[in-house]
Amino acid sequence: MALDRYEWLGRLAGRLPDDCLVMSTYIGAVSFEWAHHTEEHHRTAHLGQMGDVIGMAVGLALALPHRRIVCLDGDGSVLMELGQLVAMGEQQPDNLVVFVVDNGVYESIGWSSQGRRPTATAGRVDLAAVAAGCGIPYTVDVTAEDELDAEIELAFSRNVCSFINVRTRPGHSHVRPRRTDGIEDKYRFVRYVERLEGIWITGVPPQDIALMKDRKQ
Amino acid sequence: MAMTAAALDAAHEGLRAAGIDFVSGLPDGWQRPLHERVELDDDIRYVPVCNEGVGFSICAGAWLGGRKPALIMENSGLRVASEYIARISLGTGVPVTLLCSYRGDVGETEHWGIPHGIVAEPLLDALRIKYLVVRHVEDLAKSIVRAKRISEAQLHPAAVLVSGDCVWED
Numbered sequence: 089m090a091l092d093r094y095e096w097l098g099r100l101a102g103r104l105p106d107d108c109l110v111m112s113t114y115i116g117a118v119s120f121e122w123a124h125h126t127e128e129h130h131r132t133a134h135l136g137q138m139g140d141v142i143g144m145a146v147g148l149a150l151a152l153p154h155r156r157i158v159c160l161d162g163d164g165s166v167l168m169e170l171g172q173l174v175a176m177g178e179q180q181p182d183n184l185v186v187f188v189v190d191n192g193v194y195e196s197i198g199w200s201s202q203g204r205r206p207t208a209t210a211g212r213v214d215l216a217a218v219a220a221g222c223g224i225p226y227t228v229d230v231t232a233e234d235e236l237d238a239e240i241e242l243a244f245s246r247n248v249c250s251f252i253n254v255r256t257r258p259g260h261s262h263v264r265p266r267r268t269d270g271i272e273d274k275y276r277f278v279r280y281v282e283r284l285e286g287i288w289i290t291g292v293p294p295q296d297i298a299l300m301k302d303r304k305q
Numbered sequence: 306m307a308m309t310a311a312a313l314d315a316a317h318e319g320l321r322a323a324g325i326d327f328v329s330g331l332p333d334g335w336q337r338p339l340h341e342r343v344e345l346d347d348d349i350r351y352v353p354v355c356n357e358g359v360g361f362s363i364c365a366g367a368w369l370g371g372r373k374p375a376l377i378m379e380n381s382g383l384r385v386a387s388e389y390i391a392r393i394s395l396g397t398g399v400p401v402t403l404l405c406s407y408r409g410d411v412g413e414t415e416h417w418g419i420p421h422g423i424v425a426e427p428l429l430d431a432l433r434i435k436y437l438v439v440r441h442v443e444d445l446a447k448s449i450v451r452a453k454r455i456s457e458a459q460l461h462p463a464a465v466l467v468s469g470d471c472v473w474e475d
Contacts, residue, residue, distance in 0.1 A: 111366065114396075133369060137392045140362040144393070147366025147374075150350060151327065155370075171356035175363060179352060270397030277369060287371040290460065 089231045090255040093189055094121050094262070096236055097160075100187065101125035103240050108156040109281065111136055111145035114270060116196040117261035118162055118189050124263040130280035134266065134273045136161065139169035142176060142186055149181035152285065156183050156244070163190040163209045163253075170218060173251070177223030182247040188215060191256040204258055219251040226250040306334055306414075308406075311442045312471035313338045316404065317346070319449030320375060325349065325402060327367045329360035330377035335406040335472050339377060357382030361389045364401040373453070375402040380409070380425040380466065390432050390462060400456035400463075404449065407438060407468035412475075425466065434462050440469025 101122065104110070110132040113119040119134050126132060136144050136159075145159035166172070166188055176184070192210035199205070209215055216229040226248045230236050239252050268276075278289045308316070316339050320328070329352040332340040344351045350372070354360040357378045364374035376386065383405060393399050408415070409422015429436050435455055437448045448465050456463040 135369070135393070135397055137396070139358070140365075140389050140392060143359045143362025143389075144366035144369070147327075147329075147352075147363035147368075147372075148370045149366075150352065150363070151367040151370025151372045169356070169359060169362075171354070171359040172362070174356075175352070175354050175359050274369075274397045274399065281370065285371060289368070289371050290457075 090191070090257045091230070091233055091236060093117065093191065093256045093259060096233070096254060096256070097121050097189075098125045099236070100240060103244065104158065105156055105244055108158050109133070109148065109152070110158045110160065111141060111148055112160040113137065113141055113162060113165065114273070115266070116162070118160055120261050120263050120265050122160060123266050128266070130276045133277040134268075135270060135277065136165070138165045139172070141165055142172035143169070145184060145186065146172070146176050146179055146181060149184040150179060153181065153183055156185070157181070159184065159186040161186060161188050163188060163192065163215060164194050164207045166215055167208055167213070173219050173222040173224065176249065176251070177219070180223070180225055180249045182249050185243045185250045186252065188251070188253045189256050190215060190253050191258045193258045195258055216251065216253040219253070224249055224251045228252055230254045306472065307338050308335050308467065308472050309442065309470070309474060312445055312467070313342060315442050315445035316449065316467070317342050319446035321346075321348065322446060323402065323450045323453035324373050325375045325453065327364065327372035327374040328352070328377055329354055329363045329374065331355065331357050331360060331379075331382055333379035333406050335379070335408070335467070336377055336404070343377070357386040358389045361386040361401060362393065365393045365399045368399055368401065375404055375453070377404045378406075379421065380405045380407055381421045383425055383428055387428060387432060390434070394461050395432065398460040400460050402449065402453040402456050403434070403462050403464035405464060405466050407466035410438070410466070410468035412469065412473055429464055432462075434464050436464035436466060438466045438468065439471060442471055445471060
């Protein structure tokens with residue numbers, strides 16, 4: 089039993105708290121479908137790539153401990169760098185919820201008459217069990233739609249560092265690829281965070297501009 | 306063998322003067338005292354990791370949330386982190402200050418440090434990371450400040466490689 093990716097990402101997008109931030113993948117089906125469901129809302133950082141999505145989400149969660157951070161990753165990416173789960177388990181940011189699209193294949197590279205190339209989760213690896221072994225306080229392996237609904241509701245009703253692995257059917261994305269590159273995605277997200285938090289991330293801060301004017305006088 | 310007491314003070318002073326408020330890293334023999342010092346600094350969030358690549362990703366995420374991050378590691382860690390530096394910083398332009406022990410620099414006593422010294426500078430060049438090699442303690446604090454400054458200006462990492470009198474008292 090496994091879920092349809094496009095459908096469950098849509099359900100998650102529909103229940104996303106308005107004031108959260110999202111760390112998502114940069115390219116590939118998860119990114120494209122999430123962008124489609126969220127109309128490319130700038131609260132999502134489409135900046136994570138194979139092996140670094142959860143790590144970046146941990147950093148973001150530690151930087152903004154008052155803000156709920158949602159992370160979207162894929163099984164191939166998590167498997168590439170399991171050390172991210174160690175860091176998440178060690179730090180246990182209670183404002184971080186990770187959802188993994190675990191379809192057991194490397195979807196985005198294409199396939200042939202031999203089928204799709206499997207990831208290790210198609211074999212013996214259980215990512216939720218690995219995450220639990222790394223010390224992440226709440227981990228679950230979701231295999232049915234009603235389970236996912238309950239897990240989404242639970243995740244957004246409390247502050248517990250959580251790892252939600254969603255067993256997902258392989259399937260080609262039917263939405264169009266995103267058009268922006270990482271530079272544009274970064275600025276979109278950074279400007280959104282600056283407005284949301286009232287902070288200054290890039291450029292010369294206002295207080296320094298005032299100092300520069302003072303020096304010229 | 307660890308960094309000298311004077312170098313430890315200078316590195317800590319440099320991080321604070323640079324406005325670094327978030328540090329991740331994996332301790333090594335030379336900079337272990339700096340990890341210990343930073344961990345006790347209430348103005349700096351310290352996040353130890355077991356892999357420098359994960360440390361870089363965490364620093365990048367922290368920067369996106371408004372923090373001023375630095376990654377402290379041995380130069381061997383540059384090789385581990387290089388995949389994520391390339392993906393994140395060459396691809397999207399995210400600044401992180403890198404503070405690296407320069408194992409394998411002239412004066413090295415350990416055979417295992419030699420490969421680290423051979424690879425470090427060409428790797429930094431390949432990643433388009435500007436860097437300063439600091440062999441005198443009096444240059445350390447200001448070099449960290451300058452590295453952080455250009456890192457923010459170019460939205461890309463900049464590095465300080467620590468060696469010479471900062472670790473050897475011969």
